[in-house]
Amino acid sequence: MFRQVKSVVRRLQHLRYSGPQHAWRLKSTSAQERALQYQPGQSIHGFTVKEVVSVPDLFLTAVKLTHDQTGAQYLHAARDDSNNLFSVQLRTTPRDSTGVPHILEHTVLCGSERFPCRDPFFKMLNRSLSTFMNAFTASDYTMYPFSTQNSKDFQNLLSVYLDAVFFPCLREQDFRQEGWRLENEDPEDPASPLVFKGVVFNEMKGAFSDSERVYAQQLQNKLFPDHTYSVVSGGEPLDIPDLTWEELRQFHATHYHPSNARFFTYGDLPLEQHLQQIQQEALSRFQRIQPDTHVPPQPTWTSPREDHVTCGPDAMAPDPSKQNTVCMSYLLGDITDTFEAFTLSLLSSLMVAGPSSPFYTALLEPKIGSDFSSVVGYDGSTRDASFSIGLQGMAEEDIERVKGIIHQTIDDIIRTGFEEERIEALLHKIEIQMKHQSTSFGLSLASYIASCWNHDGDPVELLQIGEFVSRFRRCLQDDPRFLQDKVKHYFQDNPHRLTLSMRPDEAYRHKQALAEQERLHRKTRALSEHDHQEIYSKGLELLAAQSEPQDASCLPALQVSDIQRTSPTTPVNMGTAGGVAVQYCEQPTNGMLYFRAMCSLNTLPEELKLYVPLFCSVITQLGCGSLDYRQQAQQMDLKTGGMSVCPLVIPDSAHLDMYEQGVLLFSSCLERNIPDMFGLWSDIFNSPHFKDEDRLRVLVMMSAQELANGISDSGHMYAMSRAGRSLTPAGDLQETFGGMEQVKFMKRMAEMSDLSPVLRALPRIKKHILNPENMRCAVNATPNKMSSAVKDLESFMEQVARNRRSHQTSRPTIVERPIEASDASRKLVSEVGFQPCQVNTFYPMPFPVNYVSESIRAVPFTHADYASLCILARMMTAKYLHGEIREKGGAYGGGARMGGGVFSFYSYRDPNSVQTLSAFRRGVDWARSGSFSQQDIDEAKLSVFSAVDAPVAPSDKGMGRFLNGLTDEARQGHRERLFAVSDKDLVDVASRYLGFGQQTSGAAILGPENESIKKDPSWIIK
Structure with a gap:
């Protein structure tokens, strides 16, 4: 899978840890305590311990090692988490756009020395209880991670992964299947025309049908023109046919060597067991080499540059006449300077995140464009970080105006700085992210450290987030202009700035098709009759191999008997608050409280259904009570881990033509902020703001643009939604809320010159949805905080009940299912006449x-x-x-x-x-x-x-x-x-x-x- 690691704008959001779980697995001491017993200089199965560091912020102990024979680097994060993870990461630095690291990633997973069956990777998906299996190709590294809760499964998968990465078959036939090949359109008809085929070839054609992906790739290539970032590591479709099988094999020999590898393990399984298996099954067969994969710093420019690219027009764009993009991108510092990178990441968030940020106010609120450019904010995925800011969905004549606004906003930031409360809100967000417990923390950790470690930065230092926050606070105290000086240095005085514009070209896709035909013609015009016959023969051979039953007996496998016969139970308590049914679930939430409310749509008139997703999107972003929308956003950042509302259609578990329709409210907060969180919900229920048409237009444009941009990445989900629409009433409503019908509806709203009818619809929807009579709630919190949470929830419900207005409406053509006692708070419906x-x-x-x-x-x-x-x-x-x-x-x-x-x-x-x-x-x-x-x-x-x-x-x-x-x-x-x-x-x-x-x-x-x-x-x- 080609991963363009661009959305590292808020890098810390990916790093959420899971607290101590699965106590039944714990020994007499915790995994962290056992790891602290290792000593620097200690030798373990061919590895030498270099450093042992406790990271209390993340409840883990980091053990850093080096392999004596090859120099391979190793990091183990010991935590009391049963979802153990392994990854091996190679620095892969292509110098052309043939996609060699991406095609290699696919091809190494097609069979190896010990496991020569075709496609062992996909076969292991069905022979294990893995919680994650995949591989990623980034701009300068390739990573192979997996996770599982079963120790036997971990060893099985580790054997397969080690053999795949270091001892792959790399058969020519696999290269032709996964990478590219010339083949008859119908492989069994030698008279059919020759065409390009291949999984990666088609994948990248699909990837670059997305104008956002095209822009992001071009921006990186042009900002870093002097080394590996100037090419497309995933593969430019027209360049992929230049790659030969021999070049693929050579790239593996130089880049897939332990001397160029970084191993990472995480969880509660013993480190010694991992090291012994890795040594015995892989590393003992290698000697140290100098892989020469180092990425040098990008030479800095002496003056800014401008460039222009084109893309295909987007039929789903909110405004077809406004499809231009412009962005300014700045080269920043080396990402291995971890505190500077941390500071610049926070600075980026202060500049672009949320409606109170300077660039949001300056660029989005004037409604010049539909949304920020596809690349925005801090990007630490390359050797030198970058910061980008711009707009998409704008008119070409506004490009110069946007450039001026960007320069002026930077000047304004240098002059006025940032409000202290915004900085505190951002630091509070980091605290929340460190407290929140995720089930995929190991994978998040591997991704978080990947880029910095890839360039020989210190991954352990990168984990010291609490120390970074403390140091950041000290810098602000010591120098009130600390952040403003950073902005001046990296933006105002920085000559390494690229301004890249993109406009649609009606002939773009036709030109692409012609270019592919010309590329094909160049490949085929010199072919002899013998070459044609060989292509036909190889096509038949590949088809025969693909059709041949595979013997996968060489692969390790768990048995059905390895699966637990019973699943763990989750005790809950049922109660009420203000007459509303509430489910209470006591859990070790690490000082967090999680609140959900399901609000029924049963009384909502049918003509308002299409508006529900928009209502959900904007209800927490328009302001409420005494707060305007900027103040509301700031209070949410200061007091909660986020507040969201989304439409939900839940098919009934027992009746195919019955379902529950509603919207789900969700929020979380630190225990000390529970009253503030419910206070914000109370204001949203009792006095939401529905009068600001300018604000609504900004939100509508952003939503429409986001939906349009998402089709190329999630097209199969849209296809499934549409295909199922006519089969069940729930499927029909799901298509209305989240399918192509909703995409087109939002496009129509974005094109409306007057949104006042929409503003009038929102309070009507609110009366039906935000109504305690149609609600049920759930609270997950620690046992010692549950009683106080109950009181705050009671208070919230009483406030809402006192302020709600009576609103009896005629019901739509639905029939509620008879309610069972255990199901009393769910209101299931069936559409009369659905066929x-x-x-x-x-x-x-x-x-x-x-x-x-x-x-x-x-x-x-x-x-x-x-x-x-x-x-x-x-x-x-x-x-x-x-x-x-x-x-x-x-x-x-x-x-x-x-x-x-x-x-x-x-x-x-x-x-x-x-x-x-x-x-x-x-x-x-x-x-x-x-x-x-x-x-x-x-x-x-x-x-x-x-x-x-x-x-x-x-x-x-x-x-x-x-x-x-x-x-x-x-x-x-x-x-x-x-x-x-x-x-x-x-x-x-x-x-x-x-x-x-x-x-x-x-x-x-x-x-x-x-x-x-x-x-x-x-x-x-x-």
Whole structure:
């Protein structure tokens, strides 16, 4: 996966740790205490301990080691967390845009010395209980991480990862499949035209169909023109065909060596065990080399530069006449200066984050553009950090005006500085982020330290966040102009500044297609008849290899017997506050309180439903009570960990045509701020501001732009949503709230010259939603704070009750389900007259790849067949669809999933469309034929249970019960049904629910113009 590590704007937000969990795993001493027993200079399995540091802020002990024989660097973070993580990171610094590190990342996962079967990486997804498995290619490093809660699983995965990275097969056939190849369009027809194929080739074509990605890549290339950052590490599609198999193998030999590696382990498993396995299975076979992968600092310019690029027009843009982007990007300091990097990251947040920030006020509020440029704020993912600020969605004639505003805002910051309360709000946010417990802390930690460590910075020093905060405060006390002087040095007086503008070109995609055709022509015009025959033969060989059953017996695997037969229970207490049902869940939340409220939409008139996502987006951003929107945002930062509202559609677990519709309120805070948090909610309920049309327009434009930008990254989700719309009432509403219908609705609102009708709709929605009569709440907190939280919640409800107005309205055409005693606070509805039907929808999109889905009406969660369909979806993905859609078809991904009563097929960044729909159908035939083994079933069960048993943070405990009404008993019943699924069950459900003529289905495609679809009357063209 190509990861352009650009959104490190708020780097610390990724670093949230999980406090002590899973006490049953703990020995007589904690993992941190055991790690403190190591001594610098101590030798352990070929490694020498260099440093042992306690990091109390993060409840961990860091042990830094070096491998004696190769010089490989190693960091172990010992914590009482059962979700153990391993990663190995290589510094990969390409000097061209052929995508060699990205293609290599894919190819090393296609078989290795000990595990020569094709695609062991994807096969291990179904042979383990991993909580995470993936690989990432950044601009200057490649990382291979996994995590699991099972110690045997950890050792299995470690063996596979070590062998893949250091001893891969790197077969030419794998390079051709994953990277690029010339092949007949129909591999079995030598007369069909030659085309470019390959998973990475198609992935990057899809990635660069996103104008935001194009801009971010060009900005980096032009700001750092003198070394590895001047090229595209993921691969420029037109340059990828220049890469040869031999060059790939050579890049591996020089870059994938332990002397160029950084190993990271995290969790409560013993360090010695990791070191012994890594030494025995990999490092003992290497000697130290000088890999020569060092990235030099970017030479600084003596004067600023300007440049311009083009992109394709966006049909979903909020204002089609305003699709220009301009941004100023500044070269900052070396990221290995950890305190300076910390300071600049905070400074960036003060400059751009939130409505009180200077650049938000100067650039967004005048409504010159729709949102900040796609790259904004501090970026520490490169050797030298950078800061970028600009606008997208603007008119070309405003570019010079925006440049002037940026310069003027910098001058203003130097003159006036920042309010003390804003600085405190930012430091409070860091405190919250350090307190909040995450289930993926190990992965967040690995990502957080990756860039700095990659350039030989000190990863342990980077973890001393509490010390950084203290030092930052001292700097502010010692020098009141500390931050202003930084702004002057890095921005006003900095000659290394790039101003990059981008405008749409109507012919952009046509030019791209012509360029690809010319590239293809150059590759093919010199081919001899023998070359054509060889290409045809290799195509048949690859197709045969992809179709051949694979023997995966060489791979390690857990057994179904390794899965716990019962899942842990979560005790909750039920009560009321001000007449509202409340679920109380006592958890070790590390001094945090988490509040949720589900507010029903049952009384909301149908014509207001489309406005609900907008209402949710703006209700916490318009101001409330005595606070304007800037003051409200500041108080939220000072007193909470965030306050959000989102629409929620919850299919009923027992009835396919019933569901719950509502909005979910969520907030968190430190225990000392509980009264302030509920005070803010009280003001939002009782006196929200709905009069500022200028403010609303800014929020509407930002929301519309964000939705438009997100389609190319999440096209498969939009396709699945649309395909399932006509199958269940819940699916219909989900499409309304979060599908292409909502994208188009927001685009229409962004185009409105007068938003006063929208302003008038918002208070009407508020009366129906923010009403205690239609609410239920949940609180997760520590036991010693729960009683005081109950009092504050009671006070909040009483304030709301005193101020609410009576509003009886006619109800829409819905019927509430009879309420069971255990389910008394949930209000389920069914739409009168809903009839499932087949609807096929095609959305022509300016992409060179497709997103395809077919969805089938199935059964609800508690139905006896639901578990079988879950196992079937996972097994079809791994054993059939992956090979057909990704390996043969060249899509980046594809598969099947079961959820919400609907069985869905999907593909992602897919060069095919109708062919993929045929692959879905063939997958059903494969399942109905019973062409699978008991091992296949067991592997699918392992994969499903890895999700069922994924770790749950204290903040989220009990949420299944609160949101879905699922008791521990209901979850255990589902678990037992999963265990019991047999081969007969799978064939049976495949025939009864998925077989042709047996099902009600819908389909959707988002992609380029498609003549065959347009000629098919069964498709609706949007």
